[in-house]
Amino acid sequence: MNQTIEQGKTLLVDGPASVNFISGYVEVLGAPLKLGEKIVIRDAKRMPFEVKKKAEFSIKLGEGAGMEEIEGSTIPQSWRDAAEKLLTFEKSPFTVMILGKVDAGKSGFCMFLANMALRNKLKVAIVDGDMGQSDVGPPSSIGFGRIRRPMKDLFEVKAEDVYFIGVTTPSGVMKRVIDGLSIIKKEAQKRTGAEFLIVNTDGWIEGEDATSYKLRLTEHINPDIVIGIQLQDELTSILSNLKTKIVIVETPKVVKQRDREKRKVLRELGYKKYLKGAKVLTFPLSWISIEGVPLGAGDRVRKQQAEKIRELLGLSPVHCEETSAMTLLVLGKQQWVHKDRIKAIEENFGKTVRVMREGDEEGLLVSLHNANGNFIGIGILHGIDYQRKTMKVYTPAKGKVSTISVGQIKLDKDGRELGLNPLSTEI
Numbered sequence: 001m002n003q004t005i006e007q008g009k010t011l012l013v014d015g016p017a018s019v020n021f022i023s024g025y026v027e028v029l030g031a032p033l034k035l036g037e038k039i040v041i042r043d044a045k046r047m048p049f050e051v052k053k054k055a056e057f058s059i060k061l062g063e064g065a066g067m068e069e070i071e072g073s074t075i076p077q078s079w080r081d082a083a084e085k086l087l088t089f090e091k092s093p094f095t096v097m098i099l100g101k102v103d104a105g106k107s108g109f110c111m112f113l114a115n116m117a118l119r120n121k122l123k124v125a126i127v128d129g130d131m132g133q134s135d136v137g138p139p140s141s142i143g144f145g146r147i148r149r150p151m152k153d154l155f156e157v158k159a160e161d162v163y164f165i166g167v168t169t170p171s172g173v174m175k176r177v178i179d180g181l182s183i184i185k186k187e188a189q190k191r192t193g194a195e196f197l198i199v200n201t202d203g204w205i206e207g208e209d210a211t212s213y214k215l216r217l218t219e220h221i222n223p224d225i226v227i228g229i230q231l232q233d234e235l236t237s238i239l240s241n242l243k244t245k246i247v248i249v250e251t252p253k254v255v256k257q258r259d260r261e262k263r264k265v266l267r268e269l270g271y272k273k274y275l276k277g278a279k280v281l282t283f284p285l286s287w288i289s290i291e292g293v294p295l296g297a298g299d300r301v302r303k304q305q306a307e308k309i310r311e312l313l314g315l316s317p318v319h320c321e322e323t324s325a326m327t328l329l330v331l332g333k334q335q336w337v338h339k340d341r342i343k344a345i346e347e348n349f350g351k352t353v354r355v356m357r358e359g360d361e362e363g364l365l366v367s368l369h370n371a372n373g374n375f376i377g378i379g380i381l382h383g384i385d386y387q388r389k390t391m392k393v394y395t396p397a398k399g400k401v402s403t404i405s406v407g408q409i410k411l412d413k414d415g416r417e418l419g420l421n422p423l424s425t426e427i
Contacts, residue, residue, distance in 0.1 A: 003057045003067070010074050011049040012254060015041030016062035024055025029075070029108060030115035031150030039152060041065075044265050046256035047152060048074040070254070078249040079109060082227060083116040085247065087196075089224070093189055095197045097221055099214065099238065100229035102203030102263075105255045107135060107154050109229055110200050114147045117196045125194035126157060129181045130202045132168040132263065138274040138378045139267040140168050140365060140407055142180045144188035155273075161187050162375040164367035166292055166407025167420070168267065170202055174213045177202075182220045199223060205235060214238045264417055271365075271415035274378050277396040281379075283404070285389045292406035293361075294354050295330075295384070298323040305349070312344045313337050318358050319386040322351065330356045330386060358386065360421060363410040368395060369403040376401070380411050 002022070005011050013019055018040050021033045027050045028039070041047045043064070049057070050073050059067065086096060096113065100106045110126060117124045124147040128136035135154035137143020143159035151157065163180035170177040181199070188197060199221055204210045215238065218226060226244050228235045231251040239246050258266075290296040298321035301309065309329070310316050314337065319330035327349060331337070346353050364381040379395025393404065394413070410418040 001059055003059055005049070005051045005055050005057070005069060007051055007054050008072065009051050010070050010072065011051065011057065012068045012070060012074070013041055013047050013049065013059065013061075014064075014066045014256065015045045015047070016043040017041045017065040017067070018060045019047075019049065020058040022056040022058060024051060025053035026051055026055045028152040029112040030119070031111075031152050042153070042155065042266065042269055044256075044258050044262035045153070046254070048254065050074070074252055074254045075112060076250045076252055079112055079252075082247050082249050083113055086113065086225065087117060087120050087122075091224060092195045093193075093197055094195065095185070095199060095221070095223040095225075097199045097201065097218060097223035097226050097244075098229065099201055099205070099226060099235060100203065100251070101205050101234055102133075103255055103257050104203065104229045104231070104251045106130065106200055106203070106229055107133070108252070108255070109227065109249065110198050111151060111154055113198060114196075115150045118147065118150055122196045123192065123194045124196045124198070125188045125192040126154065127181065127185050127188050127197065127199045128154065129177070129184075130200050131165050131170065131177070132202060133266060134270060137162040139270045140165050140409055141367070141378075142177070142184050144184050144192075146192050146194070155270075160191060162367070164375065164378075164405050164407065166365065166367075166405065167409065170204055170213060171209065174209075174216070178213075178217050178220050181217065185221055205238060211237045211241070215241055218242055218244060268415050268417060271378070271411060275380070275394070275396060275415055278379065278394050279396070280382055280392055280394050281397075281401075283391045283393065283401060285384075285391060288391070288401060289403045290391075290406065291403060292366075292408075293356070294323075294326060294328045295321075295356065297321075298326070298328060301327070308348065309345060312348060313341050322349075324351075326352045326354055328354050328356065330358055333357065333359050359383070361406070363412065363418060364421065365407040365409040365411055366393060366395075367405045367407070368393070368397040368401045369405065370399055371402040373403070379404075380413070380415075381406065 021037045026033045127144045136145045136157045137159040142163040145157040228239050228248045317329045318332050366379045377397030379393040382392035408420045408422050
């Protein structure tokens with residue numbers, strides 16, 4: 001359908017949809033549209049087309065999509081004032097860190113700020129630390145990329161490096177997230193030479209743990225200024241304890257509030273993007289290091305010990321290995337042992353026993369790295385053959401793989417989330 005919008009109005013389009021720009025002058029978050037340009041809006045995303053001169057569009061709406069015409073701009077004046085203030089900086093490189101709850105408008109503000117910085121002819125890069133709704137890099141990771149041209153969606157930004165976390169919330173892996181963001185920030189500065197660096201963060205802000213985490217994160221990132229995006233005063237407990245310069249801006253009234261299912265849909269689009277062109281590869285376990293699970297960390301148990309384990313278990317495990325502090329047992333799909341038998345092994349060997357179930361690894365999200373530790377892609381773990389001592393991974397990664405890091409997110413073959421599995425079986 002064709003739609004004409006008068007000057008001074010904004011057309012809001014909810015995806016999945018495509019919009020062809022036919023005539024007029026229009027901006028999306030500060031990025032001007034080119035005549036004839038086609039914009040694809042993802043499911044669960046909303047895009048504002050701000051009409052500066054009477055415009056005509058050709059619009060196709062998918063299932064569940066919609067559009068709305070409103071008066072004026074959807075960009076709050078506080079966003080414009082903040083951008084103007086930030087872009088008068090004298091220090092280079094200059095780092096801006098964004099804080100806000102889920103669906104506060106963080107990604108939109110990042111995009112608007114980046115577009116304004118490009119207008120000032122600055123070298124701009126972004127670090128995306130929102131693992132649950134990552135745009136730069138696959139979900140459950142932290143990525144960075146350069147922004148070389150005006151953009152309407154951070155999803156367009158190509159990730160130049162990625163730090164894999166393996167879960168979509170920082171609550172149980174705070175140190176890993178802080179370390180990852182610190183490493184990626186340094187890499188972004190080193191590789192891009194960015195004069196203006198934007199660091200986006202996750203939406204976990206409620207509770208003492210969240211406050212402590214955000215304070216520690218800010219201390220490690222050490223930004224020149226923190227932008228707090230809030231609707232009321234939900235960031236007060238965090239912002240009031242920061243020693244960094246702070247600018248508070250408002251959440252736009254038209255920000256799309258997404259439920260858990262819609263956020264999941266967005267993540268699944270991210271998995272599919274980074275799994276494009278994937279095929280099943282087989283890796284001998286002796287050729288790679290495995291991170292994230294105890295498998296491969298130990299040595300094969302000696303014959304005498306193996307016999308003792310079989311005696312105490314009352315069966316033969318599929319696989320068994322040990323380190324100085326732990327014994328790992330892999331049980332078959334149909335095998336079951338009482339927890340007292342596991343306790344007996346711990347007492348006999350004086351070590352903690354970890355138990356995995358054969359097949360539980362199937363579907364787990366993994367990341368693959370080369371010998372230098374550089375990220376070369378994500379994949380879906382298809383399985384481990386303990387007899388042949390091989391691992392099969394569905395991945396588009398190219399080049400020699402040295403390390404495979406196993407996450408806790410399970411996906412089906414189409415990249416849909418099935419839940420979490422930390423690869424540890426309770427007996």
